[in-house]
Amino acid sequence: MATTPQRIHTPVTEPDFLSIHNGKPFGTRLKGWLFTLDHKRIGMMYLFGILGALLLGGAFALLVRTELWAPGKTIVGQDTYNQFFTLHGAVMVFLVIIPGIPAALGNIIMPIQLGAPDVAFPKLNLSSFYLWSAGALLLVLSIPFGGLDTGWTLYTPYSLKTQTAVLVATSGVFLLGFSSIFTGLNMLVTIHKFRPQGMGWFQLPLNIWAIYATAIMQVLATPVLGITVLLLSVERFAHIGIFDPNLGGDPVLFQHFFWFYSHPAVYIMIIPAMGVISELISTFSRKPLFGYRFVAYSSVSLALLSFLVWGHHMFVSGQSRLANMVFSALTFTVGIPSAIKVFNWVATLYKGDIRLKTPMLYALSFLLLFTIGGLTGLFLGILAVDVHLHDTYFVVAHFHYVMMGSTLVAFLGALHYWWPKFTGRMYNESLGRICATGVFFGFNLTFLPQFVMGARGMPRRYWDYDPQYQIFHQLSTIGAFVLGISLFTSVMYLMASFWTGKKATRNPWGGSSLEWQAPTPPTLYNFEKPPVLHELYNYDDLIEYGEDDWGREGEGITEVTPHATPAKVVATPVKAEPGIAERVPPKTEDAPKDQGPKAEEPPAKVVEKLEKAAEAEADAAKPIAKDEEPKS
């Protein structure tokens, strides 16, 4: 630190992952995306799909809010209104929030944070994406096929009776479930098998811990949703009777099955958000995360607890009193790991050198919104209170504070945080801050009044209401439009940054984890030379060279990335192209290194792995696996 910082300019000789096919015919470039096995490209396809779904779900939300501007009919009738809120819920839950952080951003960032060249099963990764696409298509197709008016929960027996396109939607949900399972499986194996030597479990970034906890739930809870919607589908066309009371079946069993998945699903939504927030708060406070181990353990314990509390959605569904009490008590235990996280984040902020960049604004919004969402959840966990509040707007406000106020806000924070890394472009920072503020105020204006009217007895999902609630509904509608405009603007300026944004540096925020050592945007196998493991969340050795430009002493800085300059790229011998199903293994000259049993020098494992990935020059780097020890 004492010596003058020295920057070494090492031009990146490989093309980045976005421009690999530049200069090729359009068909090749298209195939390079559609059949890619590169986790970053798959993640970006997810991301654009999810942003599209977000706009669709948001449009339905605005239609719902517009209809509720006044009692009685405002723009649509009851049946159409039922379809609006159902599709809003189904699209937002299954298409946006569940895959949002783990499948899109997790896919792009997680392997780079691990220092890995790719996820463990690239083909499975691609098939997850196509399962998601097919599921999303079916879910959207349910609109022309008669819509869906069951609520996203698809409760029986109504879902067996309604004339709307339940079968189309459940098929979609089934596929989306398997997409989620395969993504989770892929993440678990990647985290287990691709951790570099020297990166122990407690040197993992907390984002990875969160994705790990999420993946456990994805693998263990989602199959139950799969079989449930499968049985529901069979029920629809073959009348098998398991959930049909007319044939002796039990509709409450459906609720048990559904919530056995869907409660963990709520945590599938929130835990990755918590992981992201841990990263953001630490980076933008320039301080190590307070209580790292507690935050890590609390993610996993939330994942385990999530399997034990599903009954709290069914307090008024005729469960036994004992079951109600047990589920109520277990629900309170969820408060413990959640509170651990909040306190640790606050402690991290304390005396930190806080930088109010756009991602940090989202992170601070998250802290407030998640606290409100979490605490109102405890109200609902109290049996007696829940009987009063069940199926009111209080519940709607509560889960929007968690699912949207927390998860979506964290998703936006993460998107802004890593956007420069994987697109290579900076977005418009002032627009970013304005929109982040707009999201925060718009959100609170939308949902705080809903707590009040919920507590006063306004039932959820109603098309008409008593005039005494009108003022709250109108506030809520105004807030929804502020929120909608902010979100829409965010998506727009992010897209615009592809063309107008200035080029991003390798480490614009001064992050300490491995992804900030990768080129911006990363190359095909993420690193052009093996990254160096530094102490995680230690910002002392990071030097701020300029605005949005940080680095460690001796680290290379990103040269002009050949983002839009096709011709230059060709010079590099690109041996393996993403997008071709069978990747050719690198034919390296240093055969002896590859041959024979490896692992004589354990610390060099990460190095060796990445060297293979870098594949161009065997002698390019003299990397160090740990900070001090030089590699032999």
Add this chain to the structure above:
Amino acid sequence: MSAHGTGSRFIQHHYDDAKHQFDAGKLGIWLFLAQEVLFFSALFVAYILYRIHHPEIYSYAHKWLDVKMGAINTAVLIFSSLTAAWAVRCAQKNQRAGLIGCIVVTILCACTFMGVKYKEYSHKYHEGILFGRYFDPCISPGGTELLTKKNECPGSKTTVEWDFIDDETRGKIKSGCFEEKLVDQDPKTEGVQARCTVTISKGTKKGADWVETSSTPVPLQCPEEMFGEAESASEMPAAKTAEAAHKFPCWRTASQPAVCPDLTKPDEAISGSAARPQVGVLVEFGDEVERGEDTRIIAKCDAPPKAPDAGDIFADKPTSLATGKGTIHPVHEMTTHEEHEREAAGAPPAHTNMFLSIYFAMTGLHGVHVLFGIGVFIWLLIRSIKGHFTEDYFGPIDFAALYWHIVDLIWIFLFPLLYLIH
């Protein structure tokens, strides 16, 4: 390709070496299997819940499953698990012929399993032993070969004609099922006392009418092995074995031979409340296909003599406890087993279709997994013939074998839970 250090061209470049790829794959397949267990778990939970709440459904309906078929399938699957595991060993030892042989045997076993399953399913389909709404409530107890299975219920297929002449409507032939109250019973005698005759009627069908060309009486009652009725054993020729009875029809009277709910009231039919005990004839004689369309079984029953007018409702009861020990009729308390036996001989309990719903859901989903396994093994067979698998690269065989084991394991749970219960 072998110039590459990892030994097999199927080692993907982002792995360090063959072992790294294998380890990742192994963890992946174990997670997938955990997912599979959870996928089936909901069905097991449904099985447990319905069995706790309605044990009578299970003890009644499991008799429609053929233990023999189930046992054959269990044996076949266990054997195929052995060959699948053996295939892994052959791949590890570079024994290509052995590998191909093991995979072929595994595929054949899987196909045998599906063949047996097809036979079971198609039989149930023909008999109307189906799930949910398609369950035919006119199902007789005691076995699938009884012709009364498809008795003449309203809305059901006719293969047996029932005639019954009771006191009130003497002279008129009623066909169909008969409610117990129409039969006067001697309260001291157990069982049905109607006098029945059964004839094999040969003829042709002319529109809705039956033109009879010949009629042969069936005098025999069935031997005891068939029904386990000790009291009728003495009347039967010993030579009449079950096999013989299949060729030569036999019959017996029984209470509740069939359940013919009043299908004109759909609500009651679905809820089972319309299922009342009835009296009729159980006829054992081939099925419709074996018998041919020109043959019908016609059973006619006369009502038994009326019981003496019960002027004194206590006539057959001890007048008082004080009359002494000898006059008190010993009451036989039924054991649980006997209760089940009696239930099993009677009308199906309400919602018997639930057993079949669960049976079809579980075995159906398992069957889909077997089909998927066949696909995977065919793919592996092609790759083995091409010689892709070596001691460096046998992951797919190992993972498929693990998958196959869990399919096997699930069946090992299904077989006792569905076929072997009492």
